[in-house]
Amino acid sequence: MSPLIIIGSGLAGFTLAREWRKLDSATPLHIFTADDGGFYSKPMLSNAMAGGKTAAQLATKTAAQMAQELNAEIHAHTLISAIHPERRSITENGKEIAYSRLVLAKGADPIRLPLQGSGADAILSVNNLDDYTRFRAALEGKKRVAILGGGLIGCEFANDLLAGGFSVDVIDPGTRPLAALLPAEASLKLQEALGRQGVNWHFGVKAEAVERSGNALQLRLSDGSALEADVVLSAIGLRSRTTLAAAAGIQVNRGIVVDNRLQTSAPDIYAIGDCAEAQGKVLPYVMPLMQQARTLAKVLAGSEAELSYPVMPVVIKTPACPITVCPPALGVEGQWKVESTPAGVRALFIDSAERLHGFALSEKATAEKNSLAQQLIPS
Ligand SMILES: Cc1cc2nc3c(=O)[nH]c(=O)nc-3n(C[C@H](O)[C@H](O)[C@H](O)COP(=O)(O)OP(=O)(O)OC[C@H]3O[C@@H](n4cnc5c(N)ncnc54)[C@H](O)[C@@H]3O)c2cc1C
Structure with missing residues (x-):
């Protein structure tokens, strides 16, 4: 029997696997992932510094433990390079692998600013455990961090880095933090609270170039000013991973388009989590992906379930406010x-x-x- 295949071992892929295994303990399950296949909770990445947590401490289960828990084969560090809906197969390293049903839980990529300068390649973003390891290594013995982007992830990292003893500059072309989510008064509260704890805000300016300057990085801003930092972290947003689906002729928009049964435009191919666009929205948060995973588990087990979101408040992890x-x-x-x-x-x-x-x-x-x-x- 061809297995159910899930591409991705983030919260979406693993939540689906857990929910589905409650309903179907027999059908073979294979999970392919570019990660190491262990379990970690991604939201911890932006509040782990204050508690001095390493990547190893954030990883709560290994791939082998997950494979046993889920009665699944987990193929770690394995990139899927193509989907063939007409042959019901995927390609891994030139080899074709058949699926009975396929779930895309591929997540999203950090958006990269096209910055000029000799230090542009030193800009980091943190979207998985390996990124976090690189970030922690870059911070070793350093003091000053510049964050590009004053949205949810930028503000959470700013708070966490302050708590970890770093000095923090945040650069954002808008006029206030979390402008996309909050009314001005709430933004101001956050801005003041983080400002009191030491964040230097730079609103209304863009980073244009990053040059290496000895061991440091020098940012050139659009108002002509310059800012020196030891580490530059980009937190300007995420873009759903849609390329593989689009190349296979599956309908994509901002994310991989799915219906209320999480089915893509191709038969027996589904999408959930940060890569999926359900009900016209990409909702890159944990609560929506949990709801999607629970619904899809029922669909895969043969029920008539349909996606319906409860109220899903977003808790912003900024202890300063x-x-x-x-x-x-x-x-x-x-x-x-x-x-x-x-x-x-x-x-x-x-x-x-x-x-x-x-x-x-x-x-x-x-x-x-x-x-x-x-x-x-x-x-
Ligand atoms: C720093 C940070 C803090 C956050 N804080 C919060 C919060 O407090 N609350 C909240 O609700 N949300 C938060 N979020 C968002 C939340 O963590 C994400 O919405 C969620 O983790 C996304 O899970 P996912 O499984 O869809 O994607 P991912 O975790 O990105 O997983 C994608 C998986 O797909 C695999 N993959 C991709 N392409 C391929 C391929 N071609 N072949 C094989 N494998 C592939 C990857 O290796 C990975 O395993 C935060 C996000 C970040 C980055």
């Missing part, structure tokens, strides 16, 4: 109503009929998360 946000769905008409309370910022996204479509809470006001989540109008 904890934030929980549930952004309104794209295109919903309304406005933020913001109160600055002694507990923190309490921002509600309300439509003209006073119905709640989203919220952003800071500090102690985050305690209201569950009660507000219950009042949200489903999108």
Whole structure:
């Protein structure tokens, strides 16, 4: 019998495997991954420094342990180079391997800025355990880190690096941190809190070039100023890995397009996690991929399940100013109503009929998360 094949051993691939094994313990399962095939929780990458955690400490299970737990074959450090929907097979190192059903859980790539200069190749990004190992090695004996991007991942790393004793500069062409997710007042709270702890913000400017200068790196910014750092971390966003699917003639948009049963445009090929676009959205967070994985496990086991998202607040791991946000769905008409309370910022996204479509809470006001989540109008 041809196996169920999953490409990817991130949270999406492994969550699916675990959920599916609860429903089907017999069908062969093969997981192919460019990683080492162990288990780790990716969100820990941006708050591990404060606790001094190494990559080895973040990896909680080896590939062999996962293979045993899932009754699966795990092919680590194995890149899949092509999908052949018409022959129901994939290619690995020139060899064709047949599947009964195929799940793409390939994640997303960090976006790279096309920067000039002799130090451009020294810019790091952290999107898996190997990246984290490289990042930790680069920080050894160093003090100054410049972060490109003041979004969720940039702010979390900024907070974590401060806690780890580094000096931090954050460069962002926008006007405030987390501008895509938060109303201005909540951004300001975060900006002030991280600023008090030592973050140097550089808003309204872009990095244009990075030059090596002895052991350091010199960033040239678009306003003509320069900034010296020991390590430059890029955190400007992720792009779903769609190339393999597109080359196989599978429909892709911002992600690999799937229906409510997580099926792509090709029969018996599914996609979940950061590489997938479900209900018109790529949602690169843990809660959506869990929901997708649970639904797909049922679909693969023969049930009529369909994807439906619960309310999925995003918790931002910035202890200097904890934030929980549930952004309104794209295109919903309304406005933020913001109160600055002694507990923190309490921002509600309300439509003209006073119905709640989203919220952003800071500090102690985050305690209201569950009660507000219950009042949200489903999108
Ligand atoms: C620093 C950081 C902090 C985060 N913090 C949070 C948070 O606090 N809360 C939250 O909800 N979300 C957070 N996220 C997002 C969340 O971690 C991701 O949405 C999630 O981990 C994505 O899982 P995935 O399995 O889809 O992708 P990945 O974990 O990227 O896994 C993709 C897998 O596919 C494999 N692969 C890709 N191409 C191939 C190929 N051709 N052949 C073989 N294998 C291949 C890779 O090797 C890998 O195993 C964070 C992300 C980052 C980077």
